[in-house]
Amino acid sequence: MPETLQEQLVKHLADVHSIEEQALLQMRIAPRMAGDPELAGAFREHITETEDHERLVRGRLEAQAAEPSKVKDVVARAGGVGMVLFARSQPDTPGKLVAHAYSYEHMELAAYELLGIVARRADDAQTAEVAGSIREQEAAMAGRLAAGFDRAVDASLRDVTTGDVSKQLGRYLSDAHAIESQALQLLQQGQAIAGEPDLRKVFEEHLEETRSQRAAVEARLAARDERPSRVKDVVLRIGGFNLGGFFGAQPDTPAKLAGFAFAFEHLEVAAYEQLMRVARRTGDDETARLAERILGEERAAAAALRAQFEPAMEAALAQQGVTPSG
Ligand SMILES: [Fe+2]
Numbered sequence: 001m002p003e004t005l006q007e008q009l010v011k012h013l014a015d016v017h018s019i020e021e022q023a024l025l026q027m028r029i030a031p032r033m034a035g036d037p038e039l040a041g042a043f044r045e046h047i048t049e050t051e052d053h054e055r056l057v058r059g060r061l062e063a064q065a066a067e068p069s070k071v072k073d074v075v076a077r078a079g080g081v082g083m084v085l086f087a088r089s090q091p092d093t094p095g096k097l098v099a100h101a102y103s104y105e106h107m108e109l110a111a112y113e114l115l116g117i118v119a120r121r122a123d124d125a126q127t128a129e130v131a132g133s134i135r136e137q138e139a140a141m142a143g144r145l146a147a148g149f150d151r152a153v154d155a156s157l158r159d160v161t162t163g164d165v166s167k168q169l170g171r172y173l174s175d176a177h178a179i180e181s182q183a184l185q186l187l188q189q190g191q192a193i194a195g196e197p198d199l200r201k202v203f204e205e206h207l208e209e210t211r212s213q214r215a216a217v218e219a220r221l222a223a224r225d226e227r228p229s230r231v232k233d234v235v236l237r238i239g240g241f242n243l244g245g246f247f248g249a250q251p252d253t254p255a256k257l258a259g260f261a262f263a264f265e266h267l268e269v270a271a272y273e274q275l276m277r278v279a280r281r282t283g284d285d286e287t288a289r290l291a292e293r294i295l296g297e298e299r300a301a302a303a304a305l306r307a308q309f310e311p312a313m314e315a316a317l318a319q320q321g322v323t324p325s326g
């Protein structure tokens with residue numbers, strides 16, 4: 001059914017509102033799990049910002065809606081989804097927490113960039129401005145988390161004795177393998193629903209790259225004599241981390257898909273940042289070099305996806321038969 005740009009705008013506002021509600025739940029719990037005072041401080045600082053974001057987005061939703069009661073429905077439904085997802089995705093170490101949060105901030109960044117595109121198309125300058133300023137704060141938070149990768153590794157390995165750090169490296173490699181397996185699934189699905197040739201090409205190319213990344217990680221696991229059963233366990237553990245819920249629903253449009261994949265690439269970035277550090281500590285130069293190489297590939301894939309946000313949004317609007325607002 002054809003939709004107006006204004007209806008699209010309300011949907012995107014509802015999506016980012018849901019994302020902020022989920023972020024708030026996470027920010028309130030994160031400081032206790034951080035395992036490091038500076039990391040805890042970074043999370044605490046972002047609570048106030050996240051509260052501001054929620055309020056600003058709610059304000060724009062109310063400004064858009066003819067009936068405020070309908071806004072309440074949208075908001076309540078979104079909150080429920082967030083709770084379930086958070087329960088499913090609880091990280092178990094400071095390192096996992098930081099990786100998850102780093103990816104989440106990039107998901108928010110993507111969502112606000114997409115919101116800004118729709119708002120400008122709908123000539124809603126106020127929403128476009130709100131989206132731009134919140135996006136900058138999400139980017140800054142992601143930067144603070146990136147500056148904390150060393151601390152996250154320290155906190156995760158604090159109670160591990162020297163010999164055991166090598167055993168831990170096996171776990172980090174297994175995690176990387178599990179993430180690549182999930183990446184393969186995501187990229188295959190992405191190809192199918194990309195709906196736009198340039199975006200599909202980004203997925204195709206990174207799919208090839210991901211196959212060789214997974215093979216390279218597998219080779220390192222084999223070289224270290226890690227048992228496959230252990231790899232499988234980790235795959236299952238990370239499989240519970242439901243990225244599909246990040247946008248409040250499955251990414252059903254090319255634009256959301258691009259934003260979602262962008263966030264996933266940053267989960268990989270965070271995983272390899274940590275793998276690289278742990279490998280260096282154990283003197284496994286080969287694994288450290290591999291992590292560094294893949295890190296560059298994940299960053300490049302993320303940048304290629306971000307470059308598709310605008311065309312993907314155009315395709316998404318066209319696909320849904322959006323007509324100029326009225
Ligand atoms: Fe945030």
Ligand SMILES: [Fe+2]
Binds near residue numbers: 180183213268298
């Ligand atoms: Fe990858």
Ligand SMILES: [Fe+2]
Binds near residue numbers: 210265268297298301
């Ligand atoms: Fe990737």
